[in-house]
Each structure stands twice: as C-alpha cells, then as structure tokens.
Amino acid sequence: MAMPTDIKIIDCMLGIPEAEDRSDWFAAFRPLIRDEQTLKQFSMPAQYMFKDIPQAGGVDDFVKWTVEQMDRFNVERALVGWNASATSYRAKEKHGNRFFFDLPCDPNKGMEEVRRIKRIHAEVGLSAISIFPAGTFPQIPINHKYMFPLYACAEELGLPVLLNVGIPGPRIPMEAQKVEHLDEICWFFPNLKIVMRHGAEPWEALAVKLMLKWPNLYYSTSAFAPKHYPKAIIDFANTRGAEKIIYAGYFPMGLSLERIFGDMVNVPFKDEVWPKFLRENAINVFNLK
Template sequence: MAMPKDIGIIDCMLGIPESEHRADWFDSFKPMIKDAETLKQFSMPAQYMFKDIPQSGAVDDFVQWTVDEMDRFNIDKAMVGWNDNATSRRAKEKFGDRFFFDLPCDPNKGVEEVRRIKRIHAEVGLSAISVFPAGTLPQVAINHKYMFPLYTCAAELGLPICLNAGIPGPRIPMETQKVEHLDEVCWFFPDLKVVMRHGAEPWEALAVKLMLKWPNLYYSTSAFAPKHYPKAIIDYANTRGADKIIYAGYFPMGLSLDRIFSDMPNVPFKDEVWPKFLRENAIKVFGLGA
C-alpha cells in the first residue's frame, strides 16, 4: 500500500502564477462576496480553509518556476487553465510536453462561449473545459439550461468537462453545486466525460453512488490535502472505483507541493490503485496518450 516512487505523476489541477501577488484570483465573482474578511484580508477566496498558501516570491519566469517545482516531485505533466495570454502561450510553446490545458468557461455567455471553445480548441488542442458553477455571475447550476450548450459542445468535440461539486470554499451560495445535479447531466449526456472537482462534500457518499451508476462520471482530488481525502472516496478507489479517482492538486492556489507529497504516502490506497490514481486514469480520461 506504499506510494510508489517511480511513477511520472500527472497532476490534473495546477496553476501557473501570473504575478507574485495574484490579487486577481476571484475578480470574476467578487461582486457576490459580502463578508468584509474575504474582501479586505484574503489573498485567495477560500483562504480561511488553507494554511501556508504557497508564495513564489519575486520570480523572473513563472512558467519555468512552475516546471522546476513539478520536477522536484516527479510530476511529469500537469493540466492548467488556458488563459489565452502570454503566460499560457509560452507554457505551450516552451513546455508543450509538460502541460495540457482545460478552458475555464462561463455558461452565461451562451453561443458566444461555444464559439470561443471551438476556436481555442482548434488553436491549442484542449484536453478539457471547466466550469466553477458557484463562481459564475450570475450563478448557474450544474443542471441549469445555460450549461447544456457547453455540455453539447464538449460532447461533440470529445472533451471532458471538469465541474466544481460540493459546498464551494469561497463564501458564496452552494445551491448550484449540489452533487445531485450531476445525475440529470450524466443521464442526458451519456457519452460526455464529467470530472468532479473540489471534493463533492458533504455529499461524497452520493458522489460514489453516482459514479457507480454512470460510467463516464469521475472524481478528482483537487483542493484537498491528501490527509483530508474523504474516506468514502478512498474506500471506493480500493474496491470498485480504482478507474474513477484521479489525482489533482491545488498548487499554487492553496496547497504547496511539499504539503501534498508529505501527506500522500499516508493515503491507504491498495498497491494496484496507485498507478491508476497518479497517472493512468488521467491518460484515459483526458486523452493524453502514453
């Protein structure tokens, strides 16, 4: 049950900072924030949940800094959000073998967003699209009609969609991210691969039931230090769900790689689960090849 040391890890949620201070992390939904602590004191929107948020300090080249951090922990590849800016383009051009990309999307933009997905996919070769339902403005639920054009587009392009599920960390309403909403989506789009992000708590047992029910529903461990992986998820991975649980971190948004990989060896996965969790499931779901 020990974590193997010879696997080239694939991290399915990692970020490349744009600056030392990263003050714009929640600009898109800041109008929803009402509590003074978040607005005046937090450098990231769920700061109350995290200790020792990583700081890069002054860095000349944030892309190279990120790759150097990956190398320290044998992270072979990482999925990062495509921002259609100089940093994203440089990451692809210089380290196209190390990064693959999801495109964060806004369902409120309708067909304009569908066109943007198709354009960027043609230019970049996306591996997924993603939506933070509680962080859309106005908020859009996982099963809301505004989401269906994005699901249709992803299904047509053969792209998975990553969705935050469970109570959001930022102090904004949770209704849009109830795990039960996934049932309708998986029913209506049986060929669409859906990957849950950010824990699905407190409905992690329901998340397991839905993964048993729907072949193309998956779970990634983003934003959770390994010591806090839900027991229901570990038990599922060790029994019927070894092919459904995908490693995703949260560096540098909230967790350091030191914290993640100091915790990781204590996760009680069975020997046969580790290669799937750390690498093989990501290759399968996101179409990465060998």
C-alpha cells in the same frame, strides 16, 4: 500500500502564476462576495481553509519556476487553465510536453462561449473545459439550461468537462453545486466525460453512488490535502472505483507540493490503485495517449 516512487505523476489541477498579486482569482465572482474579511484580507478566495499558501516571491519566469517545482516531485505533466495570456502561450511553446490545458468557461455567455471554446480548441488543442458553477455571475447550477450548450459542445469535441461540486470554498452560496444535479446531466449526455472537482462534500457518498451508476462520471482530488481525502472516496478507489479516482492537486493556489506529497505517503490506497490514481486514469480520461 505505500505510495510508489517510480511513477511519473500527472497532476490534474495545477496553476502557473501570472504575478505575485493573485487578486485576479476573485474577478469572476467578486460581485457575489459580501463579507469584509474575504474582500479586504484574503489573498485567495478561500484563504480561511488553507495555511502556508505557496508564494513565488522574486520570481522572474513563473513558467520556469513551475516546471522546477514539478521536477522536484516527479510530476511529469500537469493540467492548467488556459487564459490566453503570455504565460499560457509561453508554457505551451516552451513546455508543451509538460502541460495540457483546460479552458475555464462561463455558461452565462451562451453561444458566444461555445464559439470561443471551438476557436481556442482549434488553436491550442484543449484537453477539457472547466466550469465553476457557484463562481459564475449570476450563479448557474450544474443542471441549468444555460449549461447545456457547453456540455453539448464538449461532447461534440470529445472533451471532458471539469465541474466544481459540493460546498464551495469561497463564501458564496452552494446551491449551484449540489451533487444531485449531476444525475440529470449524466443521463442526458451519456457519452460526456464529467470530472468532479473540489471534494463533493458533504455529499461524497452520493458522488460514489453516482459514479457507480454512470460510466463516464469521475472524481478528482483537487483542493484537498491528501490527509483530508474523504474516506468514502478512498474506500471506493480500493474496491470498485480504481478507474474513477484521479489525482489533482492545488498548487500553488492553496497547497504546496511539499504538503501534498508529504501527506500522500499516508493515504491507504492498495498497491494496484496507485498507478491508476497518479497517472493512468488521467491518460484515459483526458486522451493523453
């Protein structure tokens, strides 16, 4: 049951810093934040939940630095958010074999956003789109009508949708991310692959029930140190859900790779689960073949 050391890992949530200042992480939902501690003291929106947040002080080339960190921990490829910056283009041009991209999307923008998805997919070759329902402004629930054009676009393009689910880390309301909202979307879009992000807590048992029910619903472990993976998720991976649980980290947004892989050795996955969790499920869901 020990974590194997010979698997080339695919990380389905990793970031490439744009600068040492990370205030841009707040930009989309800053109007929702009301508490002074978050606004005046935090360097990342959910800082109260994390300790020893990785820093990249004195780095001249953040792309090179990120690849070096990946190499240290046998991470062959990583899914990162595309933001059309110089950093994104450099990552694709210099290390296109190491990175694949999701596009963070805003359902409030309607068909303008649909056109943007299609344009960037044609240019870059996206592997997914991503939506932070509680972090949109105004907030848009998972099953709200404004979401449907994005879901339809993703299905048309053959792209999975990454959705934050469960209570959000930042101090903003949770209603938009209730796991129960997924049931309607999976029913209406049976061919759309949906990957849950950020835990689904405190509804992780419901997340398991929905994955049993819907063939194209998956779960990634993003933003959780392995010691905090929900027991319901580990049990599901070890029984009927080995093809449904995908490794995703949170480096450097909140967790170091040292912390992630230092904890990972103690996760009680069965031997046959590890290759699927660390690599094979990502290849299947994100069409990396």
